[in-house]
Amino acid sequence: SPLLSPLTTLRRYSARRRGGSGGGISSSRMNALAATSRNFKQAAKLLGLDSKLEKSLLIPFREIKVECTIPKDDGTLASYVGFRVQHDNARGPMKGGIRYHHEVDPDEVNALAQLMTWKTAVANIPYGGAKGGIGCSPGDLSISELERLTRVFTQKIHDLIGIHTDVPAPDMGTNAQTMAWILDEYSKFHGYSPAVVTGKPVDLGGSLGRDAATGRGVLFATEALLAEHGKGIAGQRFVIQGFGNVGSWAAQLITEAGGKVIAISDVTGAVKNSNGIDIAKLMKHSAENRGIKGFDGGDAVDPTSLLTEECDVLIPAALGGVINKDNADAIKAKYIIEAANHPTDPEADEILAKKGVLILPDILANSGGVTVSYFEWVQNIQGFMWDEEKVNRELKTYMTRAFRDTKEMCRSHHCDLRMGAFTLGVNRVARATVLRGWEA
Numbered sequence: 366s367p368l369l370s371p372l373t374t375l376r377r378y379s380a381r382r383r384g385g386s387g388g389g390i391s392s393s394r395m396n397a398l399a400a401t402s403r404n405f406k407q408a409a410k411l412l413g414l415d416s417k418l419e420k421s422l423l424i425p426f427r428e429i430k431v432e433c434t435i436p437k438d439d440g441t442l443a444s445y446v447g448f449r450v451q452h453d454n455a456r457g458p459m460k461g462g463i464r465y466h467h468e469v470d471p472d473e474v475n476a477l478a479q480l481m482t483w484k485t486a487v488a489n490i491p492y493g494g495a496k497g498g499i500g501c502s503p504g505d506l507s508i509s510e511l512e513r514l515t516r517v518f519t520q521k522i523h524d525l526i527g528i529h530t531d532v533p534a535p536d537m538g539t540n541a542q543t544m545a546w547i548l549d550e551y552s553k554f555h556g557y558s559p560a561v562v563t564g565k566p567v568d569l570g571g572s573l574g575r576d577a578a579t580g581r582g583v584l585f586a587t588e589a590l591l592a593e594h595g596k597g598i599a600g601q602r603f604v605i606q607g608f609g610n611v612g613s614w615a616a617q618l619i620t621e622a623g624g625k626v627i628a629i630s631d632v633t634g635a636v637k638n639s640n641g642i643d644i645a646k647l648m649k650h651s652a653e654n655r656g657i658k659g660f661d662g663g664d665a666v667d668p669t670s671l672l673t674e675e676c677d678v679l680i681p682a683a684l685g686g687v688i689n690k691d692n693a694d695a696i697k698a699k700y701i702i703e704a705a706n707h708p709t710d711p712e713a714d715e716i717l718a719k720k721g722v723l724i725l726p727d728i729l730a731n732s733g734g735v736t737v738s739y740f741e742w743v744q745n746i747q748g749f750m751w752d753e754e755k756v757n758r759e760l761k762t763y764m765t766r767a768f769r770d771t772k773e774m775c776r777s778h779h780c781d782l783r784m785g786a787f788t789l790g791v792n793r794v795a796r797a798t799v800l801r802g803w804e805a
């Protein structure tokens with residue numbers, strides 16, 4: 366969250382976890398890997414990819430599973446399973462976040478790693494894709510337990526990550542402080558290596574603007590989509606699920622651009638105000654009260670009904686699979702901007718397409734985070750720091766270009782935005798793979 370120090374954010378996450386389910390996640394969601402692979406196969410078909418190349422692109426490069434055993438503060442031992450899936454490196458070092466969440470499982474990490482491969486290609490940054498996670502509830506761990514867990518995880522994978530092999534970053538339940546621990550632990554083995562992680566604190570070589578980057582990229586992508594329909598952010602009504610790094614920055618920047626955030630949720634609860642929620646006040650409340658619950662700047666609403674609220678633009682910015690065949694038909698938004706990864710199941714895609722709802726897919730909409738991660742890595746390698754204005758200006762250029770390239774694929778392949786982005790990403794990875802001589 367923009368107003369909080371890294372340590373406070375992790376503590377706040379803990380309270381959110383204890384606060385209740387937050388809602389909106391149905392048991393009807395598709396398996397994440399099945400859903401992502403289905404989108405990939407559809408794109409491969411549109412591109413007319415050779416079937417052997419298609420198969421080779423889908424199979425991950427490496428799947429790592431490690432047991433991380435740590436002493437708890439009370440002296441007992443606890444063990445957690447950590448994963449890192451390195452999906453593809455045809456276009457460069459593998460890149461992607463590390464998630465701490467109780468629902469982390471190998472299939473989902475696999476799906477998220479695959480999405481990173483297509484996302485970095487859509488953004489046209491010189492990376493492949495990876496993702497990691499530890500099955501834990503960060504909220505139930507103290508800061509020192511989280512630090513021990515992160516250091517043990519790093520000890521187990523340090524030989525398999527690196528500046529030119531695989532570069533982790535934050536995702537749900539992790540933040541700049543987590544990256545600082547990974548950087549420190551990795552550097553014990555390999556010498557001081559700031560470029561081994563991105564999204565780290567600015568004091569350790571993090572980029573200005575990385576904290577806000579995913580939310581800012583969501584704003585730029587939304588602006589590009591609305592502009593096609595003769596609209597701007599100003600005057601549009603937004604509903605946002607998730608008030609963590611991505612959701613809180615998106616809410617803040619949309620408000621600054623004149624949009625009206627009329628409902629927002631996190632794991633502790635949801636609030637609605639048709640006159641527009643005071644986001645600065647909500648940030649303060651959330652920091653002081655460990656979540657949205659109890660905020661008096663609107664009416665408390667059932668988080669499960671948040672996604673189906675009347676609005677112009679819906680922004681899921683929390684978990685995957687939240688828009689599925691159970692609730693898709695009830696969605697009233699005209700546009701869905703996927704700030705979260707894989708929030709929409711393919712079955713829901715079909716229902717929403719029939720209703721005329723336009724979806725800006727995750728691998729385009731949330732690519733601002735990894736794009737500024739790339740800027741951070743470049744700055745670290747060059748030993749030179751950009752000012753924030755340059756970071757934000759370059760981010761806008763990259764987001765606008767990714768949107769334009771996606772639209773071009775939509776036109777040439779007669780497909781929707783999701784398939785436009787998938788064909789764009791898959792085609793770039795396929796070309797790099799063939800050029801490198803994949804069959805040799």
Ligand SMILES: NC(=O)C1=CN([C@@H]2O[C@H](COP(=O)(O)OP(=O)(O)OC[C@H]3O[C@@H](n4cnc5c(N)ncnc54)[C@H](O)[C@@H]3O)[C@@H](O)[C@H]2O)C=CC1
Pocket residue numbers: 366378381386387388389390535536537538539579606607608609610611612630631632633668682683684685704705706731732734735
């Ligand atoms: N952090 C980043 O740079 C990027 C994140 N993403 C994606 O954005 C999404 C959010 O990530 P972050 O904001 O980084 O995570 P975070 O850990 O900072 O925040 C997650 C938010 O989701 C909320 N949440 C959890 N379960 C919920 C539920 N059932 N209902 C409503 N809210 C719920 C939490 O309370 C919290 O507000 C994830 O899907 C992540 O993969 C995508 C690209 C980059």
Ligand SMILES: O=C(O)CCC(=O)C(=O)O
Pocket residue numbers: 460461462463484532533534535536563564706731732734735736738
């Ligand atoms: O910044 C990065 O490297 C990765 C961000 C990420 O995990 C994502 O885009 O889903």
